[in-house]
Amino acid sequence: MATTDRADANQHVEDLSPVLTPEGFGLLESLPADAATTEEATLQTNLALRKAGHAPEVVTAVVHQARLRALAETKFGPFAEHMLLTRAGLEQATRVSVAALHAQRFVRAGLQRVADLGCGLGADAMAMAALDVDVTAVELDETTAAAATVNLMPWPNARVVNADATEFDLTEYDAAWLDPARRTTSSSGTARVFDPEAFSPPLSFVERLADGGLPVGVKLGPSLPHASIPAGCEAQWVSVEGSVTEAALWFGALKRTGVARAALVLGGGGAAELTSDSPDDAAAEPAATSEIREYLYEPDGAVIRAGLVSKAREQVGGRLLDPHIAYFTADVAHETPFARAYKVLEVMPYNVKGLKRWVKEQGIGVLDIKKRGLDVTPEELRRILLAGVGKKSRRKATLILTRLGETRVAVHVDPVQG
Template identity: 60%
Template structure:
């Protein structure tokens, strides 16, 4: 996970640098220039001031993933982008605890989020990171844990003798002077998926975090695949092998939200399972959570709701009655119209709509462009902010494109 040069971290790894960083409050972009000048005037070197302000900015950004722990951690930009949220890392670690695993190698540990979670559950952790800067960050982040050791090495070359569990978060981006670039082929990851599978064949308990867009045909046959969403954002698919794989589960959708955790599972392979009916747009329209869609469990949710798909190829569900579910967001259907820009523009005018939320699935229409065409002034808000708010769902039924006026159910 090559990232920021070592020079951006090194100035902080001494008492002066650490004390300066600890003295900074939450990062404020509007105040950054003034603070920069003030710190230099106080006698701090430009290199130290730059490093400290960069870390202050990253720490503030990291609070969404790490909460209050972010205030004591060291970050890199690319490392933070890929880092596991602590709430999710804790669930990873719990798998190893429940399997009775005592020593886990975190191969490609990045900034150490998963290693922190493992170590906090009294598991001995060997955290391995190939990038020197990132390894330095992980070392600092794991200082509170005596049972965690950071090794600066290639994950594929480290001895696993005496280690009964392995966790991997392969680097899925490359970094250059032009910035970071996402990789899509699992064999281009570092380490590649084939290496993960070779570890699983050794019989060890193996878990690996992959990007949520992983195609079903790329998921190995001998694992459990669990897609995870946090507050509606699909963050990963974790593949679990051997002792950390749950019996009878092939695919799962774990939904973490304000109301807690909910999970939907299936023992069927991808492409198998129940076939829901297809029916009219009526009553309530449900938009399944992204983890449910990725895990191929939309049909299961439709049947649970007593509903049907509006089109067999599109992940929108309709049901005549409202039912509470953590696996989909519900909308009350108000009107169904053919998709026609001129007619929709007249509808917006007649209804006095000034703020328009547009959702779409199964159509190439760009919501931002359509909003500009439909609203007076071309966008929501502004002078229209006090006017009526509406939600429009664009989709298709067979070859016909339709626009559905809906009202969110809170």
């Protein structure tokens, strides 16, 4: 989050100046942890502080920070209690658990002086500093740089420079880390940018650094097209508790030998990873397909994004339903971190009227719908199928919508626990 794209949007970025005063910061730090955990609590805190005589602009800024801290707990854990944040920065910030993995790459490669170019709120710089890496966090936006400065204060081996990442002198540094801005900010909020050359800085800037011999890591959005991945780097997709959070590219000494693509799955059971030494599966033999068997598997999003469904399928002895659809099926339920297994209860034709009748006959009142290979909006279909269902209907059901060749089917399944 580093160059002029965000500077042009400064007028819309939160104003931290009321918080960066002795009164404002002291007031923020004095608030209890639950001061803004809900909208109701936020309103009550706002009213109480105004009633206590604090200036309206200070109260507004402080309560906004308290609310952002509450929202940030899922990403930063206890660190959030003393951080300064912006809404746009929080949306793109790296989770502390993932930032720690980024930092470990630099440590394992023996890279001790790292420039975090476009540091945003400083999450990755915090993780590096905690592992004794000497890190310089570079941020163009003045407000965001101020927040990062506060967030990095506990670490003497970290510093913040308010500068353009693309013009920063890297002569004295061993490596660089980048988290380019992938959102535009306006008065109506933020919007995602998907073109790698529209990022700030663009992916081509990252390539130039790597081509110059500097070890580089860069965090990009998980929807990064494989065609946009530069040759010779490692691409690793990461999911946390089932949600795909990023695609990270690693160049030079930060790239692992023999790994071109990887899917890292982080969950309650720890970390698990699938890798491939090939940048794509273009030369692979077409996988055999099968009718739906006893169990249906839904691969983790990171596995799908990395193009490693075949490896996850092979681990459970499964077969694809269709060469172009990620679901696969098997006779046995195998526990795997790379896919969710479902017991197949019934396979029905995909027909809205028939499914609506089925919902009514089964007394279903709560319906989870998943789909691949069909042009269907699950939320809209759920509304249609549950329309007119009595309030006494409490039975839960899961439907997976997909196709077998040209045949569209709805599969009633039961999630396998574990």
